[in-house]
Amino acid sequence: MIQTIIERMKRVDRLVNELGHQVKQWRYYPVVKAIQAMRGVRMLVAVGVIAELGDLRRFDHPRKLMAYLGLVPSESSSGDKRRLGKLTKCGNGRARRLLIEGAQTYKYKANISTELQKRQEGLSKEIVDIAWQAQLRLCRRYQRLMNRGKHRNLVVAAIAREMIAYIWAISREIVIMPLDPRARVARIPA
Numbered sequence: 001m002i003q004t005i006i007e008r009m010k011r012v013d014r015l016v017n018e019l020g021h022q023v024k025q026w027r028y029y030p031v032v033k034a035i036q037a038m039r040g041v042r043m044l045v046a047v048g049v050i051a052e053l054g055d056l057r058r059f060d061h062p063r064k065l066m067a068y069l070g071l072v073p074s075e076s077s078s079g080d081k082r083r084l085g086k087l088t089k090c091g092n093g094r095a096r097r098l099l100i101e102g103a104q105t106y107k108y109k110a111n112i113s114t115e116l117q118k119r120q121e122g123l124s125k126e127i128v129d130i131a132w133q134a135q136l137r138l139c140r141r142y143q144r145l146m147n148r149g150k151h152r153n154l155v156v157a158a159i160a161r162e163m164i165a166y167i168w169a170i171s172r173e174i175v176i177m178p179l180d181p182r183a184r185v186a187r188i189p190a
């Protein structure tokens with residue numbers, strides 16, 4: 001059993017390494033690299049979110065993207081009464097799960113770790129500023145909501161909702177090359 005676990009962990013490392021090499025040839029690689037400037041968004045989360053959502057510039061406003069992911073509250077309104085309920089969860093579940101995982105990191109105070117600093121190397125000042133602004137706001141919001149007695153899952157979902165808005169803002173700063181119809185699609189071995 002231990003040998004099986006060790007083999008599986010080696011396989012995961014191999015696949016992550018191969019994905020890291022293949023993603024550099026992807027046309028969305030500049031966006032993947034840029035959104036890694038944010039806390040809680042490492043390579044696998046960045047690749048997963050962009051692979052699930054594609055070009056984020058197709059959304060006119062971040063609220064449309066939030067609704068597409070199902071990170072907005074349901075509404076039951078009648079006349080003057082407006083009641084907001086739980087999340088709709090009607091959108092892309094994989095991307096929503098990745099964002100929820102990334103949002104967990106905002107429970108700690110805002111800081112720039114050495115790993116985050118390495119991920120931000122070579123990025124424009126505008127992108128790094130958006131990422132820092134996001135970290136300050138989301139860390140503060142996480143603590144404020146927890147201090148108000150909100151349930152942790154509700155707080156994390158709220159952070160994920162705002163997190164995708166900052167990811168959307170970063171994606172607007174990046175120029176994506178048009179798709180070359182002659183380009184080959186690389187396959188990743190299983």
